[in-house]
Amino acid sequence: xxxxxxxxxxxxxxxxxxxxxxxxxxxxxxxxxxxxxxxxxxxxxxxxxxxxxxxxxxxxxxxxxxxxxxxxxxxxxxxxxxxxxxxxxxxxxxxxxxxxxxxxxxxxxxxxxxxxxxxxxxxxxxxxxxxxxxxxxxxxxxxxxxxxxxxxxxxxxxxxxxxxxxxxxxxxxxxxxxxxxxxxxxxxxxxxxxxxxxxxxxxxxxxxxxxxxxxx
Amino acid sequence: xxxxxxxxxxxxxxxxxxxxxxxxxxxxxxxxxxxxxxxxxxxxxxxxxxxxxxxxxxxxxxxxxxxxxxxxxxxxxxxxxxxxxxxxxxxxxxxxxxxxxxxxxxxxxxxxxxxxxxxxxxxxxxxxxxxxxxxxxxxxxxxxxxxxxxxxxxxxxxxxxxxxxxxxxxxxxxxxxxxxxxxxxxxxxxxxxxxxxxxxxxxxxxxxxxxxxxxx
DNA sequence: ACCTGAACACCGTTCAAGT
DNA sequence: ACCTGAACACCGTTCAAGT
Numbered sequence: 001x002x003x004x005x006x007x008x009x010x011x012x013x014x015x016x017x018x019x020x021x022x023x024x025x026x027x028x029x030x031x032x033x034x035x036x037x038x039x040x041x042x043x044x045x046x047x048x049x050x051x052x053x054x055x056x057x058x059x060x061x062x063x064x065x066x067x068x069x070x071x072x073x074x075x076x077x078x079x080x081x082x083x084x085x086x087x088x089x090x091x092x093x094x095x096x097x098x099x100x101x102x103x104x105x106x107x108x109x110x111x112x113x114x115x116x117x118x119x120x121x122x123x124x125x126x127x128x129x130x131x132x133x134x135x136x137x138x139x140x141x142x143x144x145x146x147x148x149x150x151x152x153x154x155x156x157x158x159x160x161x162x163x164x165x166x167x168x169x170x171x172x173x174x175x176x177x178x179x180x181x182x183x184x185x186x187x188x189x190x191x192x193x194x195x196x197x198x199x200x201x202x203x204x205x206x207x208x209x210x211x212x213x214x215x216x
Numbered sequence: 217x218x219x220x221x222x223x224x225x226x227x228x229x230x231x232x233x234x235x236x237x238x239x240x241x242x243x244x245x246x247x248x249x250x251x252x253x254x255x256x257x258x259x260x261x262x263x264x265x266x267x268x269x270x271x272x273x274x275x276x277x278x279x280x281x282x283x284x285x286x287x288x289x290x291x292x293x294x295x296x297x298x299x300x301x302x303x304x305x306x307x308x309x310x311x312x313x314x315x316x317x318x319x320x321x322x323x324x325x326x327x328x329x330x331x332x333x334x335x336x337x338x339x340x341x342x343x344x345x346x347x348x349x350x351x352x353x354x355x356x357x358x359x360x361x362x363x364x365x366x367x368x369x370x371x372x373x374x375x376x377x378x379x380x381x382x383x384x385x386x387x388x389x390x391x392x393x394x395x396x397x398x399x400x401x402x403x404x405x406x407x408x409x410x411x412x413x414x415x416x417x418x419x420x421x422x423x424x425x426x427x428x429x430x431x432x
Numbered sequence: 433a434c435c436t437g438a439a440c441a442c443c444g445t446t447c448a449a450g451t
Numbered sequence: 452a453c454c455t456g457a458a459c460a461c462c463g464t465t466c467a468a469g470t
């Protein structure tokens with residue numbers, strides 16, 4: 001029953017979130033070139049100068065989008081890994097004691113979720129890894145660290161299964177991160193189809209695990 | 217002794233090349249956001265409408281830049297691989313009959329050249345793998361194929377050394393391409409230093425070859 | 433075939449002013 | 452603290468006209 005709190009300033013305190021949500025949609029549907037501050041302001045029903053109260057310039061808005069993207073992507077691969085880890089207990093029982101899914105399945109699930117994100121949010125992922133003239137901002141670098149931390153945690157769990165040596169987790173995390181990002185780049189740039197990307201993820205995990213455990 | 221052929225239209229038939237060269241420099245020094253058709257025209261000493269005779273719009277210029285980038289990158293990794301292949305004969309003689317360098321060194325050299333390109337031409341590589349709303353143009357897709365073909369040729373040569381099975385060359389080429397592109401993305405986006413990227417290339421080739429030959 | 437120059441619509445950014 | 456609205460400089464694109 002609460003009426004409209006006031007009338008004019010339709011957005012009060014949440015214009016920032018409204019702009020970011022709308023920007024994400026534009027990014028997804030029409031790409032980064034179609035993203036304009038003035039159009040976002042128009043869509044939100046505010047004047048063209050209003051966004052300035054929340055983003056110093058267009059680059060700041062893009063940075064905020066990239067930041068949110070990293071947080072979302074980190075969450076999604078963590079979720080996928082957790083799900084795959086739990087699935088093991090519900091399997092056919094042939095894989096052992098039913099404690100958890102095997103390490104390969106977990107890595108595959110995480111990598112697969114990453115590449116799926118790339119397919120559905122191509123322009124956003126592109127933005128997240130875009131080459132900036134002066135390097136990434138601190139905020140974006142920090143958010144990117146969260147994605148890397150998620151990869152590291154997933155990899156560390158795999159080391160416990162004995163698939164590779166704990167001492168190598170740092171370097172192997174970086175390598176797997178690069179590989180998954182590379183597969184994603186082939187997807188976002190339209191170089192391979194999503195079907196091909198799924199097969200490529202399988203190959204990547206297979207070769208990665210075989211190579212990582214080769215030193216035993 | 218040949219005088220200036222005429223006077224006014226300073227560029228005759230090569231304005232296109234002049235624009236592309238200048239655009240590459242701007243890309244390298246100030247990034248893609250600083251790239252404007254009007255500024256390029258000004259720098260070339262022509263009117264702002266002149267570029268239109270060679271590029272239908274800004275996107276067409278960017279496509280042409282990406283195209284040239286793919287051709288250059290393909291050449292560079294071919295050259296690096298050829299050099300590493302030849303180096304083997306000049307080695308310490310311990311590696312065998314002196315016919316050619318070992319497969320790992322060739323792959324490492326090619327991957328290293330790729331990542332070096334990424335470090336020196338960050339904005340260009342970014343453009344080459346950028347997510348376009350309607351997918352890549354045919355011309356760009358064709359140029360990208362040339363890069364992939366270079367990778368495939370290098371990989372095929374490695375198969376002859378018995379490092380991996382010939383039947384797997386197609387899939388392994390795709391995987392190595394993705395991995396190298398991923399490492400490059402970490403470089404262009406400022407996520408890792410060039411020192412880290414060199415170590416990562418080493419790890420990537422080591423794990424890749426160990427994993428690829430694991431099935432024997 | 434290639435280039436000029438005017439015209440138009442749109443944009444990012446700044447800033448004094450309002451509430 | 453947040454938003455308005457005018458102002459400015461710059462841009463991409465179009466197009467009739469020149470050579």
